Amino acid sequence: MAQILWFENYQPEDTPVLGGKNASLGTMFGAGLPVPPGFAVSADCYRKALADNGLTGQLDALMAGVDPRDTGSVAAAGSRARALIGSLGMTAGLAEAIGAAYARLGSQCGDDALPVAVRSSATCEDQPDASFAGEHDTYLWVRGGDAIVAHVLRCWASLFTDRGIAYRLERGYRQHGAAMSVGVQQMIRPRAAGVAFTLNPLNGDRSQIAIDASWGFGEAVVSGEVTPDNFLVDKVMGAITRRTISAKTLEYRLTAADTVTAVEVEAERQSVPCLTDDEIAAVARLARRAEKHYKCPQDVEWAIDGAQASDGEQSVLLLQSRPETVWSRRPRQVATCNADPITSMVQTLLHPSHGTPDGGC
Amino acid sequence: MADRFPSPFEMPTPPGAEGWQDLYAYSSVFSEDRREYEESAFWFMDGVHSPEAIPPWDATIVEYALIALSQYNTRHYVIPPARGVDLRFLNGYMYLSPVGVADPKEIEARIPEFAERAGYYFANWDRLYAAWVPKVRALIDELESISFSSLPEREDMAVITEGRGTGSALDLLSTYHRLVDLTLKLWQHHFEFLNLGYAAYLDFFGCCKQLFPSIPDQAIAKMVAGIQVDLFRPDDEVKKLAQLAVELGIADRFSGSEPAEQVLAGLRGDPQGDKWLAAWDEAKQPWFNFSAGTTFYHSDKVWLEYPDIPFGFLRTYIAKVQRGETLERPMQAVVAERDRIVEEYTDLIDSDEDRATFQAKLGLARTVFPYVENHNFYVEHWAHTVVWRKMRDLGRVLVAADFFADVDDVFLLSRHEVSEVLFDLYHGWAVGAPSRGPKYWPGEMARRNGIMNALRQWSPPPALGVPPEVITEPFTVMLWGITSDSVRQWLGGAAPDGALSGFAASPGVAEGPARVILSADGIADLQEGEVLVAPLTAPSWAPVFGKIAATVTDVGGIMSHAAIVCREYGLPAVTGTAFGTKTIKTGQRVRVDGNTGSVTIID
Numbered sequence: 001m002a003q004i005l006w007f008e009n010y011q012p013e014d015t016p017v018l019g020g021k022n023a024s025l026g027t028m029f030g031a032g033l034p035v036p037p038g039f040a041v042s043a044d045c046y047r048k049a050l051a052d053n054g055l056t057g058q059l060d061a062l063m064a065g066v067d068p069r070d071t072g073s074v075a076a077a078g079s080r081a082r083a084l085i086g087s088l089g090m091t092a093g094l095a096e097a098i099g100a101a102y103a104r105l106g107s108q109c110g111d112d113a114l115p116v117a118v119r120s121s122a123t124c125e126d127q128p129d130a131s132f133a134g135e136h137d138t139y140l141w142v143r144g145g146d147a148i149v150a151h152v153l154r155c156w157a158s159l160f161t162d163r164g165i166a167y168r169l170e171r172g173y174r175q176h177g178a179a180m181s182v183g184v185q186q187m188i189r190p191r192a193a194g195v196a197f198t199l200n201p202l203n204g205d206r207s208q209i210a211i212d213a214s215w216g217f218g219e220a221v222v223s224g225e226v227t228p229d230n231f232l233v234d235k236v237m238g239a240i241t242r243r244t245i246s247a248k249t250l251e252y253r254l255t256a257a258d259t260v261t262a263v264e265v266e267a268e269r270q271s272v273p274c275l276t277d278d279e280i281a282a283v284a285r286l287a288r289r290a291e292k293h294y295k296c297p298q299d300v301e302w303a304i305d306g307a308q309a310s311d312g313e314q315s316v317l318l319l320q321s322r323p324e325t326v327w328s329r330r331p332r333q334v335a336t337c338n339a340d341p342i343t344s345m346v347q348t349l350l351h352p353s354h355g356t357p358d359g360g361c
Numbered sequence: 362m363a364d365r366f367p368s369p370f371e372m373p374t375p376p377g378a379e380g381w382q383d384l385y386a387y388s389s390v391f392s393e394d395r396r397e398y399e400e401s402a403f404w405f406m407d408g409v410h411s412p413e414a415i416p417p418w419d420a421t422i423v424e425y426a427l428i429a430l431s432q433y434n435t436r437h438y439v440i441p442p443a444r445g446v447d448l449r450f451l452n453g454y455m456y457l458s459p460v461g462v463a464d465p466k467e468i469e470a471r472i473p474e475f476a477e478r479a480g481y482y483f484a485n486w487d488r489l490y491a492a493w494v495p496k497v498r499a500l501i502d503e504l505e506s507i508s509f510s511s512l513p514e515r516e517d518m519a520v521i522t523e524g525r526g527t528g529s530a531l532d533l534l535s536t537y538h539r540l541v542d543l544t545l546k547l548w549q550h551h552f553e554f555l556n557l558g559y560a561a562y563l564d565f566f567g568c569c570k571q572l573f574p575s576i577p578d579q580a581i582a583k584m585v586a587g588i589q590v591d592l593f594r595p596d597d598e599v600k601k602l603a604q605l606a607v608e609l610g611i612a613d614r615f616s617g618s619e620p621a622e623q624v625l626a627g628l629r630g631d632p633q634g635d636k637w638l639a640a641w642d643e644a645k646q647p648w649f650n651f652s653a654g655t656t657f658y659h660s661d662k663v664w665l666e667y668p669d670i671p672f673g674f675l676r677t678y679i680a681k682v683q684r685g686e687t688l689e690r691p692m693q694a695v696v697a698e699r700d701r702i703v704e705e706y707t708d709l710i711d712s713d714e715d716r717a718t719f720q721a722k723l724g725l726a727r728t729v730f731p732y733v734e735n736h737n738f739y740v741e742h743w744a745h746t747v748v749w750r751k752m753r754d755l756g757r758v759l760v761a762a763d764f765f766a767d768v769d770d771v772f773l774l775s776r777h778e779v780s781e782v783l784f785d786l787y788h789g790w791a792v793g794a795p796s797r798g799p800k801y802w803p804g805e806m807a808r809r810n811g812i813m814n815a816l817r818q819w820s821p822p823p824a825l826g827v828p829p830e831v832i833t834e835p836f837t838v839m840l841w842g843i844t845s846d847s848v849r850q851w852l853g854g855a856a857p858d859g860a861l862s863g864f865a866a867s868p869g870v871a872e873g874p875a876r877v878i879l880s881a882d883g884i885a886d887l888q889e890g891e892v893l894v895a896p897l898t899a900p901s902w903a904p905v906f907g908k909i910a911a912t913v914t915d916v917g918g919i920m921s922h923a924a925i926v927c928r929e930y931g932l933p934a935v936t937g938t939a940f941g942t943k944t945i946k947t948g949q950r951v952r953v954d955g956n957t958g959s960v961t962i963i964d
Contacts, residue, residue, distance in 0.1 A: 200575055206709040207573035236705040237580045239868045239956035277870060341483060341725055342476045345560050348567040350442050350468070 001048070003094055004101045006039045007185075017042040019121030019181040024321060031293040033318050034286070037108060038116065038185030039101045043123050045094055046156050046180045052091075055084055059160075068169035074162050081160035088156075090149055098152060099145035102184065109186050115141045118151040119183040120158050124168065136164055136180070140217065140260045141187055148184060155182040188317060189254055190303035192274040193218035194228055196283055197324055198235070198291040198298045206297065208241065209233045209284045213275050216251030217260055218301055218319065225262065226250045229274050233284040240280055245273050279304055282316045290321040297324035364852070366824045368400050369451055377815035378452065384417040384775060384809065385450045389424060404449065404456035404825040405843050408916035410657045412896045414453030414816035417809075418752065418772040418779065419659055422544065422745065423455055424448065426657075429548040431460075433556050438482075439474040440556065446837070453816035456825060459837045482557050486728050490554060493732070497550050497739045504543050504747045507536055509755040511762065512790045530787040537755060537783060541776055544748055551740045558729040559840075565726035568719060572710055577956060579868050579928060584703050585726045586928065588696055591735040593929065595651040595664065598644040599671050600688040603678035605640055609633040612679050621668035647743050653881040655897070656741040659749045659772045662881065663742075666750075673885065677907070690929070734925070755779070762786055764798040765806045773809040823851045823939055842918025842937035851939055861913070861938040861945075865958035866924035869933035872952045872963065873910035875945045892953055894945045898923040906930040911953035913941045913960050927955070935960050 005014055010026025018026065022040040029035050050056045062081055067073045106114040120136035137158035139151045158164065159180040168178060194213035199206045212221050212228040220226040226249060232242040247270045255261045275283070283302050291298045301320040369391045374381065382390045391399050411423055431445020444460040462468050482489060512529050520528065562585065569581045606612045611633050615624060625641070628634030645665060653670055654661025664671045678688055703723065710716045756771030764782065765771075774782060782798060789796030828848045837843045842864055850862065876891040878884055881902070887893060889908045896915045906912075906926055910933075914923045917936040927934035933955030935941075941960065945951060950963040 203574045205574045205576075206711070207706060208575045232575060234575070234577050234580065235709070236702050237577055237583075237868060239577050239580075240870075241575050241577055241956055243957070341561065341564060341722065342480050344567070344722075345479070345564040346441050346472050346475065348564050349440065349560065 001042070001044050003042055003045050003097045004039050005042055006101075007035065007037060007183075016123060017044050017179075017181060019043060019123045019179075020322070021119060021121035021320065022181050022183045023121075025183060025185065027293075028290070028318060028321060031289075033289060033293070033321075034316065035318050036186040036188060038105060038183060040121065041094075041098060041152055041182040041184070043121075043179040043181040046159075049088055049090065049094075049156070050085075053088055055088070058084065063165070066165060066169065068166060071162070071166075074165050074169075078160045078162040078165050081165075082157040085157040085160070086153065088153065090153060095145075095149045098149050098184075102145050102148050105184070105186065113143045115143050115187045115189075116148065117183075117185050117187045118142050118148060118155060119185065120155040121181040121183050122159055122164070123179045123181065124177065136161060140219070141254065141258065143258070152182045152184075156180045188303060188305045189307065190217055191306035192216070192279075193301070193303035193319075194221040194283075196287040196300050196302060198287050198300075199324060200232060207235050209235055209287050211275075211280060211283050211287075213283070214248045214251065215265055215269065215274050216253045218303055219252045219260070220248075220250055220262065222301065231275070231280050233280060235284070235288055238281060238284070240277065243273070245271060247271050248274065275304070279316065286316050286318055290318060294321065294323065298322065299324045365827045366403075366852070367822060369404065369449070369456070369825045370396065370400060372451055372822075372825070375452060375815045375819040378812045378819070380808075381453055381812050381816060384453075384773070384812065385420055386424070386775060386777070389420065389448060389450050391449050391451060399449070400826065402447070402458045402460075402826050403828045403848075404451075404458045405837075405841065406821050406823055407455045407457050407841065408823075408896055409841050410655050411455045412655070412916070413658070414813060414819070415450065415455055415657075416659065416772045416813060417775040419657065420450065420455075421541065421776040422548075422657055422748070425545045425548040426551070427457065429545075429552045430556070432549070433552040438478050438556060439471045440560070441468045441471040441475050451825070452819050452821065453813070454819070454821040457837075457841070458826070459832065461829070479557055479560065482554070483561065483725065483729075490732055493550070493554065493736075494739065497547070497744070500543060500547055500550065501739070501744050501747060504540070504547075504744060504751065507540055507543075507751050509533065509536060509751065509758050511758050512786070530783075530790060533758070534780070534783050534787065537779060540748070540751055540755075547740060547744050547748075551736060554729070554732040555736065558733040561722075561725045561729040562733065565722040568722045569706075572715060572719060573706065576706070577868060578865055579924075579955070580702060580706070582924075582928060583699060584706070584723060585730050586699070586925075587727075587731055587734050588692060588699070590929075591738040592925070593690075594738070595648045595671075596674070597690075598648045599674050600678050602637070602641060602644060603675055603682055603688065605637055606675075606679055607682045609637055611637060612683060615672075615676055615679055621672040624672070625668070650743040650746040651738075652742050652746065653902070656745045659752065659769065661749075663746045663749075665746065759786070759798075762796070762798070764796075765802045767806070770802075770806045770810075773806055773813070824848065828852070838918060840918060842916065844918075847937055847939060860962075861935070861941055861960040863913075863935045863938035863941075863958050863960070864918055864924070865954075865956055866917075866936040867912075867927035867932060867934035867955045869911070869931070869955045870953065871911040871933045871955075872950060875913075875947055875949050875951045877942050877945060877947045879942065892951050894941050894947075894951075895923075896942055898926065902926070906932060911955065912936075913938055913945070913951070913953055915939055915941050915943075 005018060007022070007026045007029045010023070010030055014026065015023040018040050025035055025038070050059065059081055062077050066077045102114075102116070105116070106112050118139040120138060122136055137155055139154065142148055142151050159178060192213055192215055194211060195218070196209055196211045198209050200208040200210050209232070211231040211233065213231070214221050214226045214228040221228045227246040228248065229246055230244040231240055233239070234241050248265055249270055250262055251265050252260050253263050255263070286302060287298060287300050290300050298321045300318060303317050303319055305315045305317055410426070415423060427446055427448045434440045435444045442462050444462060447458040447460055449456050462471065512533065516528055519525070565585065566581050569576050606615060611628070614628060614634070625638065628638055649664040649671065651664045652661045653663070653667070662670060681688060707716060707719065710719055752771055753768050756768035759765060759771060759782065760768055764786070771779070782802070785796045785798045831845055832838060832843055832848070871892065873890050873892045875894050876887055877894045878887070879896060884902055884905050887905050887909060890910050892911045892913060893905070893909045894913045897917055898912065898914060907930070912923050912927050912932060912934040914936045915938060917923055923934055924936050933953045935953055935955060935958050938960060945962060952961045952963055954960070
């Protein structure tokens with residue numbers, strides 16, 4: 001059983017032990033997309049730890065008794081499950097393997113105390129019809145082998161967050177089938193970050209890429225704590241078809257204590273666009289590459305590496321890419337434009353949509 | 362914000378222009394007789410074709426243009442929601458009013474007629490369009506064959522011996538009427554395809570907007586635009602001549618600043634020079650029948666008659682060739698880019714059915730578009746040039762008869778007055794007694810010149826009357842760029858914060874110092890990297906687009922000349938800003954966003 005799987009060596013058959021998020025990072029690596037390097041702790045490690053400690057049956061029984069409509073019942077079972085996992089000791093062999101992999105990643109990136117993100121990657125998440133966004137825990141800016149090991153355990157426990165349990169029940173996923181893989185990935189210190197959809201989320205227009213961007217780490221945008229700058233870019237023409245600059249009052253920033261914390265943005269920086277036109281174009285190109293690779297609309301997370309010069313291409317990194325779930329789940333939109341030229345010409349003449357730069361949306 | 366524009370009846374006459382109404386047809390000015398209709402309608406100033414006060418005879422051409430447009434909408438193709446476009450002159454400026462069909466039942470009833478008539482043209486487009494260029498070229502030949510000469514002291518003996526039974530004055534009168542009628546015929550031909558071409562284009566446009574609600578307008582234009590467009594031929598010819606001058610080793614002959622005629626004369630007799638002159642002469646006909654203005658004024662300068670204009674461009678191009686720069690438009694790259702755009706949008710369409718519809722509509726738009734792009738050279742540039750020249754020939758006849766002193770004074774007469782003047786001339790000649798003209802017209806011409814000068818000083822409001830809720834007439838939107846949005850903007854006045862908005866006519870973003878140019882004479886002032894700010898641009902300004910950073914115009918939509926040329930040259934353009942030349946000052950730094958249609962004054 002392989003305990004550690006490097007993103008750079010990803011093979012599709014690894015997917016069952018990597019979970020959606022890690023498999024996706026591995027795929028992105030394989031596609032040559034600019035993803036920060038890292039490795040995954042196999043979900044088999046989680047399964048083995050449970051089995052070795054006799055927890056598998058206990059947890060199944062605990063979950064079988066949950067009434068999804070009763071939040072009290074969900075919370076009680078979740079808390080008990082997390083305590084059980086939290087009490088596990090990690091085997092020395094696994095802790096060593098994780099420490100060694102972290103050391104190798106550090107030397108690869110030229111930083112012995114490399115800050116990394118430790119991310120949960122459940123084996124039933126990121127299916128095309130379920131985003132599982134934010135159901136499990138992610139820990140930012142973790143340094144040092146021991147700290148990584150501790151956070152891997154916390155990710156395991158987060159398989160049983162109340163919202164994770166409820167979500168699985170709601171969607172009809174079997175509780176005992178779920179396992180947790182954990183990703184450990186180099187973290188950069190972003191000047192700005194955010195998300196991008198490879199369609200216009202307001203109207204499903206597949207020709208557009210919608211970018212939400214704000215200062216600092218992307219968490220402010222992902223969590224919705226800030227009103228981000230919004231840009232709409234035409235995929236084919238590359239033109240920025242709309243830009244909305246918002247007052248970005250809050251950012252996640254690295255503090256003197258070496259932790260990532262939400263702080264208030266200085267007044268003079270709040271309403272300054274957080275991306276240059278070159279950066280907007282680079283983010284759009286990156287999102288488009290991800291979409292072309294996966295052959296369906298994507299919802300990506302990206303960041304601009306603050307350590308790189310602001311020259312567009314090289315400084316943009318892809319942190320995550322998953323299938324877009326809102327419009328993709330709708331029935332195919334059959335446009336109402338009539339095939340008969342005369343009939344539709346009459347319609348066009350009667351209801352002109354022309355001349356309004358953003359006609360129709 | 363006001364909900365209506367001033368009434369045409371509230372507009373004062375500019376001082377010194379009293380009596381201007383008499384210079385125009387009684388049916389083309391606002392009057393108490395039709396006040397109720399005229400006050401309730403919406404009128405916009407046609408800055409696209411006629412940014413300045415229009416001299417009385419020049420009014421002929423715009424009247425013919427609008428009557429032909431209207432007739433095709435109303436009587437030929439029965440466009441369901443639109444009748445014609447009404448026209449009035451106010452203080453010498455042209456105001457237009459799109460006339461819609463209000464009754465939904467009537468619109469419904471017009472649909473089958475439109476389907477039958479327009480459908481026939483679409484179904485037989487290639488055959489009918491193949492006949493168009495020969496038809497217009499024959500008409501231009503006929504215009505060219507027209508000649509005006511002074512009445513003879515005696516009729517030729519042949520008139521007697523052949524028993525002709527008519528005299529020279531009848532020829533003079535009927536030749537003038539033939540010129541006027543051919544001009545009307547020209548404009549009927551102009552609109553034979555244009556309304557339908559726009560309708561097919563708008564249909565594809567609407568389909569694109571339904572499939573991709575946020576697709577930029579210029580992406581649609583790029584998918585349809587032709588690669589070889591006759592409107593760019595004059596510029597291409599000058600580039601070829603520049604190349605040839607370098608190849609023949611005579612580039613230095615163009616390096617000074619001598620007038621074109623002097624350089625041309627200097628080349629004559631020299632073997633290399635003669636080769637170049639042969640190429641120059643070949644290029645001239647027909648491609649230098651190319652106006653530096655809108656072509657709707659007799660005073661617009663035409664390359665053929667002002668060789669210094671193409672010479673200026675020629676010199677710029679020769680310098681480029683000598684620096685090793687390539688002049689040729691990258692045709693293969695343009696074709697490849699067009700194919701890429703179509704392919705990528707096609708791939709983004711979800712269903713096969715929609716993809717087929719998209720392809721079919723694109724196909725029809727591409728079938729009709731060569732006409733939309735090419736007619737302008739034949740009708741406006743070439744044929745108008747001939748009409749203005751023939752009218753000057755007639756002016757010379759009247760100057761020779763002492764009716765007035767300046768040949769161009771003939772354009773201070775309305776087309777109907779010219780008939781009267783010729784009758785006066787005829788009368789004097791026939792009777793052998795003085796015509797009234799030589800005593801009457803010199804003073805009258807002085808008065809009229811005074812009126813025209815006063816009218817030119819007036820600043821016409823962009824619109825008059827009551828704006829409609831939506832604007833549906835296809836030309837009003839496509840060509841004039843008048844939309845419900847622009848009307849709202851006009852009502853609100855210019856934005857105070859130095860921001861302007863208009864049509865995103867050509868993609869890209871650029872910044873640079875502005876240069877406000879109010880007429881073709883100013884284009885020589887443009888410096889490398891400047892942003893051209895003009896009421897509108899003419900196709901023949903094309904060569905300046907090689908050195909500017911971006912273009913901003915007061916008027917025009919996504920099919921206006923500035924838009925077409927900027928897309929061709931890959932420059933950002935925002936058209937139809939209404940207040941660009943009034944708001945922006947030369948030297949100010951401006952940012953032009955051709956993707957969103959906004960212009961920002963930075964300092």
